[in-house]
Amino acid sequence: MAQSLKGKVALVTGGSRGIGAAIAKRLAADGARVAITYAKDANSATDVVKAIEAAGGKALAIQADAAEPEAVQAAVEKAVAALGKLDVLVNNAGTAIPKPFVDTTLEEMDHVINLNIRGMFVTTKVALQHMNDNGRIIMIGSCVGERNLTPGLAAYAATKGAVKMFAQSLSREVGSRGITVNNVQPGPIDTDLNPASGDWATPQKAVTALNRYGHVDEVAALVAFVASPEAAYITGANLTVDGGTNA
Template structure:
């Protein structure tokens, strides 16, 4: 919906590439002023900002590792300082380290928990201080947070299951303020993290009903809908965009 987010300000964590970059571009195309955070890759972040600006949108990139509590809080404050408000938070930053659980190190487990779950809690808590009625909190979870059939994603799927319950619980607490909280759960999506041509692709593709990987734009379309005015009665839900993986 063109201009459905006119006058809104959105913060997308991990917005420099993959699903996050597609979400940032789509929200900007729908009229939002967009802030993206990135951990290390300033070049990719700047490419996303330039793409949005050349299409007539407004965007800013802020370096903030989602596992760094102070940086995440500062990014939220900077968003409000720059654009005067915060209407949409998309908790997109996250990672998977595909590995059999027995062989997964504690460092790898901690990294996934800190990035995929703790970072979301911190960003959401900071954002809620600024959100008014009509606000949107959107998680990018995973279809494996509800049902996991691909080996090697045990710890990762546990973090995404935690995101699912956080979404449901928080929706009850902030509903009275007119803020919705939803969890968009992608299935296998063609990104650098999970390429459609990668080693892990064959079993994942086989689990879908559509027999293909999804695109980042297909995830961004659902996020944009949940961020927009037509989704105002949708909250506390886990919406899969997984090509039928969990069917």
């Protein structure tokens, strides 16, 4: 595989499982040294690091709950200290609490907002203070941030709509440094959080054009391209990888 990210350093938040783990492994395969953050699951984070190292890459896991601003700031600084610099930030940490909005508690609302929006804000601000010119900031939004067909995701969709507008707006502030900011919007992807075998899967699969769930590697492939030098003229873009959910 071409080492399109050779010599680069990437930080992937929420990189211990699912889409984040696949992104971390793919960026490492493309030549980047990779730091991942994780909230609780140290074993899974260690597994990701071991898998990257077994394939000849360099990786580092840092415990940091993306909803805790001080932890996020420390994690970015630890990654830079350990790996020497920062070229690519992937804001992947996030969550959904699917339920009818009328049944959603204030605590659940706060958690989704703090993780999906505030955590992304804080991580991005600190990362920008360390990021090299011609760097890459990549948000993992969601296709429901543009168009939501699934009941039970009102609050989540609102946060991902915020992610979309943040990426577009920030791209205009950092473009003079050659830094691109893009929002990759997955559709239904087979993960622990949203398994293709789950009760919730039938309506999601039904609204895709391909009539299937996506694989984490299919999201990672798009992120790797956006992170690469070939994507230097793509910025402020919302790129769906959703099997045609929003078609």
